[in-house]
Amino acid sequence: MTGPLTLGTAGHVDHGKTSLVAALTGCDTDRLPEERARGLSIALGYAPLILPNGRQISVIDVPGHERFVRTMVAGATGIDAYLMVIAADDGVMPQTREHWTVLRALNIRRGVVAITKADIADPAAASAQARDLLGPDVSLIPCSARTGLGLANLTERLTTILTHTESRARHVGPVVLHIDRVFAVKGAGTVVTGTLWSGVLRRGDRLAVFPIDQRIRVRDLRVHETPVDQVPAGQRVAVNVTGVHREHIKPGDALVSTEAKIRPSWILDLQSSFKDDPSGRYVHLHHGTRSSLGRLASLGDGRWQFRGRDPLLARAGDRVVIRASSPPNTLGGALVLDPHAKRHRPNSRAATHRTARPDPGYSPPDLEPKAFGGGPASFTPSELALERLLRDAGHEPPDRSTLAAFSEELRTLVAAGVAIRLGGTMYGHSKALATVRHQALAILADEGEITVARLRDELGTSRKYALAHLEYLDAIRVTRCLPDYRRVVVRRSSRADGKPS
Structure with missing residues (x-):
């Protein structure tokens, strides 16, 4: 395997992960002043590792403290193999177990266990505990970052393991880069880093920032400080971007090809077995x-x-x-x-x-094609995703900021009469709005008037949504707002799309 690979550390706090990475790579991944002052990793750290066969891989050093497990998970999602670190004098500890649970959850099965501090304690007990946790066939290498004991054996074993490890990245498809770090460089501007999950990223590419749908351009690319013109999937990379301010992009966002039709996921079907x-x-x-x-x-x-x-x-x-x-x-x-x-x-x-198990790259279709009144007989997958999002939202429609990644699809659905604007910035599904209209008209028929509080209670929602629906009914002249904010009926409409007849 010759493609890019990323190795991630795992293990309990103070078991020597950062010291071991420094001994292997020559790089101190604790870059923050607070980390160096406390001797405790807080953020993700990165370094290149040159293997004995000349191959360069990326290393992500994760924090071991229980308060930073979320940070560890963010780092682990981009790795292909693990370097589990267990101290000889402590053995398996709580975060050893939780980090192993995370690795299994991500199906990261290939890696090596480094039994650190082997110069100050007998590694036998820790090795036995490691086998009990990770399995009898796990590779165990006693070592010491302080004395260099076992480091040659560790790098040789890593070389063997990584030679037979396939990248988890998708080498075809649109660019998707999940951002794990954002910073500013004087004279260059905003820089983001992450592992490229799919596609090929090139200098000059125009991309979108998920989920804000901000368009940016790739000014420069660097792999471990080395300028490059393009990077393949699976590679860790630093991307200098233009078109977005440092304050408007953050870890957790992603860079995506503009032609990929960004599709936010709100409701996901999953396959899992929980204890x-x-x-x-x-x-x-x-x-x-x-x-x-x-x-x-x-x-x-x-x-x-x-x-x-x-x-x-x-x-x-x-x-x-x-x-x-x-x-x-x-x-x-x-x-x-x-x-x-x-x-x-x-x-x-x-x-x-x-929820049938998908083939790689397979996205399950709807049960049958859908057609909407006044609109085209078919929509693109991303337009169907937006239609589904609006339909599932029901009478609590999302606002424009939530739908930022769907700007093109939203225009299509509005033109087709599927999405309808209400409350200034909200967009609801035409069927949901028609249902609310019928409920409001039923109240008006029985009681002669309707208030925000009355519709709020009828819908079981908040005042914000009830007011937005009543203002929409005013706008389409189904109701009329009186000076005391009560509504009375103007005329009854039988149109399914909520538009006045």
Whole structure:
């Protein structure tokens, strides 16, 4: 295998991960003043490693403290193999176990265990514990970053392991780079770093920032400080970009080809087996360098649906990590079956259809083609994803900032009469708005008037959404607002799209 590879550290705090990386690479990955003052890794660190066969790989050094497990997960999502570090004098500790859970969740199976501090303690006990945790066939190398003991054996074993390791990146398809670091360079501007998950990134490329849909241009590319014209999938890279200010882009965002039609994922169908049932619990779903808080619902047969609060950039076949919100701990991993799922009832036909195990790169289609009144008979996949998002939102429509990545698709759906603007910046599905209109008219028929509070209670929503719906009904002249903010009916409309007849 000759493509780019990334090796990630794992292990408990103070077991010597950063010292070992420094001994192997000659680079101190603790770059922050606070890290150097405390002797504790807080952020992700990066370094190049030249193997004995001359091959250069990237190393990500992750923090080991339990407070920074989320940071560890963000780093681990971009690695191809692991370097588990276990101190001879401590043995397996809590974050050793949790980091191993994360690696298994991401299906990262290839790696080496370094039993560090072998110069001050007998490594036998720690080695036995490592085999109990990782399996009897794991590669164990006793070593010492301080004296150099075992480092030659460790690099030789890493070379063997990595020679037979395939990159987890997708070498075809659009550019997708999940950002794990953002900083400014005097005279150059904004620089972002990350691992290129798919495609080929070239100097001069025009990309979009997910999820804000800000268009940028690639000014410069560097791989471990070396300028390059292009980088293949799987490579860690620093990207100097123009068109976005440092304050408007952050770790967790992504760079994506403008032609890729960015499709945020809010509801995902997953395949997983959890030791404990997490149904109904608030969990964090980690994908790439981003996470979203949401709930898990069981669909039966090891299938789950995640309904999140923040957009993700997932594709069918991706691996995600699920962590409990409180107390924070890693529950396990999952395979993305459908990144743009509909809400399902457990064991429904739709759930069974849409959560069939995908082939690589496969994105499950809808059960049957959909056509919408006044619009084209078919939409592009990203337009269908937006239609599904609006439909699932129901009477609590998203606003324009939430839909920033769907600007082109939103224009198409508005022109087709599927998406309708209300409340100034919100966009709702025409069917959802028609349902609310019928509910409002029913109240008006029974009570002769309607208020924001009355519609709020009827819909079981907040005042913000109730007011937006009533203002929309005023705008299409179904209702009229009186000076005391009560609404009365203007005339009844039977049009399904909510437009006045």
